[in-house]
Amino acid sequence: MYSMAEPGAQAGAIAELLKSLGLTKYEALVYIALLQASGATATEIHELSGVPRASVYPVLERLSQKQLVSVSNTSPKRFNPKRPDEAIESLLQSVENDATRAKKVLNRIYSLSSRIEREDQELIWSIHGDEHIRARLLELLQGAEESILIIFYWDHLKAELIEKLLSLKKGVRVEIITDGWTAPLPDHINVVIKAPPKETPRETGQKWLAGGVFIIDKKMAIVVMGSKDEGFTALYSESVGFIRFFTMYWNFFSNWE
């Protein structure tokens, strides 16, 4: 039994997707099986889905609670799936309901709470992981109102960064120090090309060192650094000291060589 055209092969992957809509693995598998054989009996479903026959019954019960399948009153019972787009739409709907309700309450808690003013701006926050840093960085850049200073040696992110910068509103003055630039240059963006700061053989220590400094509106700075093997770390802060330091750093670089 090595062939069977296994739709069950990809079923596992889809099951994962359906889990975030609140289904269990079995519920997902059973539903998927039913789509391939509307009106199947419990046993047929069991065979198609790989779910133990005994488990199929309670699972179908739950699915019919959730309005994803209907049950015939024949003997043996037969089951019918709700059309997938309807099904997913209705699951999503209920998640969205929860989301808006949660949003409402949480927002109240957030604004209502006499949040202890802890001089957030004096703290330095850190983020780990390529993806997280990327997301946060783009988010922060998006919020820029006046000016952005950048030092940038990080090939991986280059394309996305450029795109984001080009999409900023005109009023924002952008100054960039980097090792190469191929995109169009609106007049509010000023690029200075500099060779990467290869402090002698970079292979000493780690390979593929990359990094960047971003200073936004003179009141928020983000520093990214990392290497292929150690992963990336970013710091960001509104602390005046932090900003002053990296502004100096930027100026130093800007006037170098």
Added chain:
Amino acid sequence: MYSMAEPGAQAGAIAELLKSLGLTKYEALVYIALLQASGATATEIHELSGVPRASVYPVLERLSQKQLVSVSNTSPKRFNPKRPDEAIESLLQSVENDATRAKKVLNRIYSLSSRIEREDQELIWSIHGDEHIRARLLELLQGAEESILIIFYWDHLKAELIEKLLSLKKGVRVEIITDGWTAPLPDHINVVIKAPPKETPRETGQKWLAGGVFIIDKKMAIVVMGSKDEGFTALYSESVGFIRFFTMYWNFFSNWE
């Protein structure tokens, strides 16, 4: 310690909501606590949330993976929550992504699968539960193209049903037998008032018997019946026998007394 205005009291309820967005109970509780004290330390969070101090660390780790909190690199560490609307929006976003991907694949499976034609129309399907029946019924009525025949003695649903019927497109001819009608009467709707079929003392057996018959486009019939204490059951089918039976039933009623 009986007062303290317990925001933790409702926290449990909100935690439930957040679970459908993919958070665990602890993740929810910790995040909620953080909203009340941005920039708190692990210990403070522990005190506010009731989550064991040792558990707070891994939970915060997961939350920061999910981009819901950021971490300072001070000692002790301090934590900052993402603004609740952003947070929820981004969680919801990822669920929606999964949903659309799932929808795509499932629809393909559904349409592609040489669904064994099992003469669905010969089967009779059943639904249980007030809410489920309501939802399905309205959905089916919505799909009507030509005609709807109705026998209706079910106070609970009356308002919604009327609304739905009035919202149908003009082409659909509607014939209703019921015990009372107060809404406006467009000329494609025809109502016959009849006293409920009280087959002598209805208290014999169950109290509050209610029910209805709906025949849509002469090719789909839904029958609802139930009582306050036993709950409701609905049958629906495209079986010709089923439809013929209830059409006769309708005619019988229509010409009665």
Added chain:
DNA sequence: TAAATGTTGTTATCATAATAACAACAAGTG
């Protein structure tokens, strides 16, 4: 300064509940 105390962050361990998987059986069906 040395000892005592408290805090933080980390790890290991245990408990519990949800889900998954299996085995057994009674009732129904042909």
Added chain:
DNA sequence: CACTTGTTGTTATTATGATAACAACATTTA
């Protein structure tokens, strides 16, 4: 009878929730 269906109970297995113990520091106090 042989077979299938539907149901029940029991046992893994996993994810999550909860507790305990500890090393590293920092703070206090004598």
